[in-house]
Amino acid sequence: MPNLRSVDKGDASEAVVIAELKKRGYTVLQPFGDNQRYDIVVEEDNQFERVQIKTARTKEEGRKVLFASCGTHTNSKGTTLKPYTKEQIDSFIAHVQSTGDLLYIPIEEAPNKEMTLRYEASQDQPQINWVEDYLLSENFK
Helix, strand or coil: CCCCCHHHHHHHHHHHHHHHHHHCCCEEECCCCCCCCCCEEEEECCEEEEEEEEEEEEECCCCEEEEECEEEEEECCEEEEEECCCCCCCEEEEEECCCCCEEEEEHHHCCCCEEEEECCCCCCCCCCCEHHHCEHHHHCC
16 A cells, blocks of 8 residues: 555545444444544444544564554644543444454453464463454444
């Protein structure tokens, strides 16, 4: 992918996620303006889920995936992290641009700052979040 600005990467991830959800037959709603903490609402059978879409990046030669599970607010005093709460969103869908994977993470399972998931690890530890456990294809309703 060409060297894009952050906002363009985010727009590209939103387009990929929305297209995939539409292919699966979901109704996708987008709020007007940027005043909500969620990017889209997914509706199925009169059930609504508020989703924050994130762009994930890979590290360690593609073995590790990271995405910001918080928002940021920048003003003259600097940048402040703004964690998401379950009153604001229900879940994240993270788009891993380098692989095309889409990851579905309920808000209750995401840390307040950044989430790390792994395709592979040098040692097996029980606290590792595995990409395969969060694939959208396996976990979204």
